[in-house]
Amino acid sequence: MDPQALKTAISTRLGIPVYMVDQTPIAGLYMLGTSKGVLYSDAKGDYVLQGVMLDMTRDMKNLTISGMRSQRRLGLSQVAHTPRVLKARNERHRVALFIGEQDAARRQLPSTLQHLQASGVSIEIYPVIDHAERAADWCSDPLLQNDPFKAYLPQKECSETLIQNIGLSQWLGVKVLPAWVSSDGDLVRGYQSPEQLLKILDLIDAPANPSSSAS
Incomplete structure (x- = not known):
């Protein structure tokens, strides 16, 4: 899977910026950090899901919320200017x-x-x-x-x-x-x-x- 190609495919098809691509526990399914929140997609961007992913093996841990936390930490760590x-x-x-x-x-x-x-x-x-x-x-x-x-x-x-x-x-x-x-x-x-x-x-x-x- 080419993260940049997936970003480009989703951005072109949905008309929204895609800032991050990360793996999920489900083979072939990737989490996308976008300006419209978290989305999930296959490797080519042909199929997109929106919703909440729960890990039933870990007391229903909300992986979508965890992903958003990671996305925010990454975003703040990459700020180009000094606030x-x-x-x-x-x-x-x-x-x-x-x-x-x-x-x-x-x-x-x-x-x-x-x-x-x-x-x-x-x-x-x-x-x-x-x-x-x-x-x-x-x-x-x-x-x-x-x-x-x-x-x-x-x-x-x-x-x-x-x-x-x-x-x-x-x-x-x-x-x-x-x-x-x-x-x-x-x-x-x-x-x-x-x-x-x-x-x-x-x-x-x-x-x-x-x-x-x-x-």
Whole structure:
């Protein structure tokens, strides 16, 4: 099986980017990481499946969710630019935060990030806009210099960073902003108070409960 040929075949036929190809426990069936989520395909891309794969030999482990976690970890590890990072002094957790224009305007966002940072959470910030065509405007329009969103944009390679963040958010399955991605690849959707997010991150890092692996 040629991974690049399979990526090309699926991208051409479905009109969506394919970021990753990985094997599954089923011979001849491959997991595809796409901008529309996880798909499964044969080696040539002639047959495509969408759904959840469970490993019945391992307490119904959800292999689709595991695949998405791996996909998110891989995506964040391959970021070409250096995101803005709020580094916690005594780091307990590390998360990637994807924020949109309206999220940046939230009055409580700066205090939320400061609270998380003081509580041991390091935060990588990835600004995301709706359309790549607007990237150059966001970076160069003088009327936007005082916009809260501007504070999270880099000064160098600004428009390139915004465009990359759009593709990265699609790869990671981010469909609702803001979104938080843990270092383990778990996705937390929507605005979270510092207390809520800390509880979620502590739960994610806790030892797995085999009985809940299919949820």
